[in-house]
Amino acid sequence: MNLQQIRYVLAVAESRSFTRAADNMFVVQSALSQQVRKLEEELGLQIFNRTTRSVSLTPAGESLLPLLRQVVGGLDQIVVSAQALRGAVTGRLTVGMMEIPSESLDVAALMATFHTRYPDVTVTLRSGGSDLLVQATRDRKLDVAVVGSNVARSADRLSFDHLFSEALVAVLPIRHPLAAGPAVSLDALADYPFIDFPPGYGLRHETDRGFGEVRRRVAFEVTRVDEVVHFVCQDLGVALLPESVARSRAEVGSALVLLPVRGAVLRREVHLVAPHAELRSAATQAFIECVHEHITDRAGTEPPSGRAAGKVVR
Numbered sequence: 001m002n003l004q005q006i007r008y009v010l011a012v013a014e015s016r017s018f019t020r021a022a023d024n025m026f027v028v029q030s031a032l033s034q035q036v037r038k039l040e041e042e043l044g045l046q047i048f049n050r051t052t053r054s055v056s057l058t059p060a061g062e063s064l065l066p067l068l069r070q071v072v073g074g075l076d077q078i079v080v081s082a083q084a085l086r087g088a089v090t091g092r093l094t095v096g097m098m099e100i101p102s103e104s105l106d107v108a109a110l111m112a113t114f115h116t117r118y119p120d121v122t123v124t125l126r127s128g129g130s131d132l133l134v135q136a137t138r139d140r141k142l143d144v145a146v147v148g149s150n151v152a153r154s155a156d157r158l159s160f161d162h163l164f165s166e167a168l169v170a171v172l173p174i175r176h177p178l179a180a181g182p183a184v185s186l187d188a189l190a191d192y193p194f195i196d197f198p199p200g201y202g203l204r205h206e207t208d209r210g211f212g213e214v215r216r217r218v219a220f221e222v223t224r225v226d227e228v229v230h231f232v233c234q235d236l237g238v239a240l241l242p243e244s245v246a247r248s249r250a251e252v253g254s255a256l257v258l259l260p261v262r263g264a265v266l267r268r269e270v271h272l273v274a275p276h277a278e279l280r281s282a283a284t285q286a287f288i289e290c291v292h293e294h295i296t297d298r299a300g301t302e303p304p305s306g307r308a309a310g311k312v313v314r
Contacts, residue, residue: 005039090120093283096133096145103244129200143284144274148202161272166242168266170259179257193219193237210266242268
């Protein structure tokens, strides 16, 4: 029995698929399957039920899973404790990042600061929706992640540190029937097709929450802010975006109207999610400190934003 075999078992248990587990572990499926089978033979137990269409844990596998997680968690903690004792900040750091424009968080500048201070840390960036990133952090596939806060939380090993928040504004094509008014209501917006992010993204959580009982039709789901803007410019629908993001896109020549939303409080909340302090590596803690410093510096140097909502940009 070895640690890699245990990690493979946990990956299969989490994904319920040998193929997805192999992809997540960056190994060919045949090698992963072989190692899982070897562990089962050594234990004298079948951990997984296998069919051509699905993979599930056997009763024995269900019983063993918490113990296997404890083994991996304990070994990870040894690494964390050893780094703390050495005072060293080295190794690998895997960071999850939802799409976040530089107007809100300048990721390149943040990484430049971190790399200058800790050149011996290799950083891997992974993108995705907030729900996915939170779960990946919970599963220890990520060391830390920047996510929308409007995601499901549970009483587990994760901490959520608030970074910043920002109002959402309606983004309309310049010739839209609602564009002439000083503000717009959710009821009025709901009469038109919506361009939004897929379920599981932080902004989608907030727009779904805001509309509540107001029925709307999401005609297009995209994963990038620039795609939202381009679709709106093509008069394919309306959208809600953070004010600074919408303003910056409008100011580069897009024919957009940005309006405040009347009668509703809609905000994009951004948090840093990570294991609790006692479970973090030295590199993770150093990165978290750099993020908070970066946010504080930007808040102190940026001029107050002007009133973008209601502005017509031609």
